[in-house]
Amino acid sequence: MIMVDETSTSISERLPESVPVEFDDYANEYEEALQTGLQVSGEHPEYFARRRIEWTHALLDSRDIEINTVLDFGCGVGIAAPLLNEILNPQCIWGFDPSTAAIARARQDRPGSPNQFVDCADELPSAEFDLVYTNGVFHHIPPRERATAFATIWRTLRPGGWFAFWENNPWNPGTRLVMNRIPFDRDAITISPYEANHLLRRSGFNPVRTDAWFLFPHRLRALRPLEWLVHRIPFGAQYLVLAQKPLTLEGQ
Structure with missing residues (x-):
């Protein structure tokens, strides 16, 4: 297992390089570009965002885990913030994204919001968050730089904190179809559920x-109750790996 140095802050200096500059170009058209890809599903992006956060909340609630502080890692223009507030009802939410343009829009769209949005990972507090939530972020990070991102998340989580790792599922045939329709997703390097578990373990989680969820598009929505029978099998278009940072590090 590769353990992470809790005191290291220099790891975040390279993090902005991990996300393509093209995200700055889509800061004002992000929702439109996303909807272009998701049209084949027959659903609006908010449908998927709500389902992801509701399921994350359900799993945490089933363990009687209280979430007071949340980091939305790779928050983009901040479209998940209202749902995180509504469903998780934390005391504090931070959003981080290395795209300066995206963070500028997140701040602009939510003036007076108690949420904090930053574009520099060095500004994120250490051992602060009960939950780090991330969705569809790591397939944009070059494989050689993913360990740096995991280390940043590790640093910001309190001991015993939780990591909700949502990603697009390359084992679902519809995933690549949708991604090919989204300009900033076409060349992304996807991560399988198996690889995600491996990377999380190597990072100490x-x-x-x-x-896995989102197996049936809107036109087959009558079959969606069947997802409850197979959601532990990674067939859906997106998957969640729920992971925990240990309360104590090995050797302590």
């Missing part, structure tokens, strides 16, 4: 469970 303890994966607790893996769930």
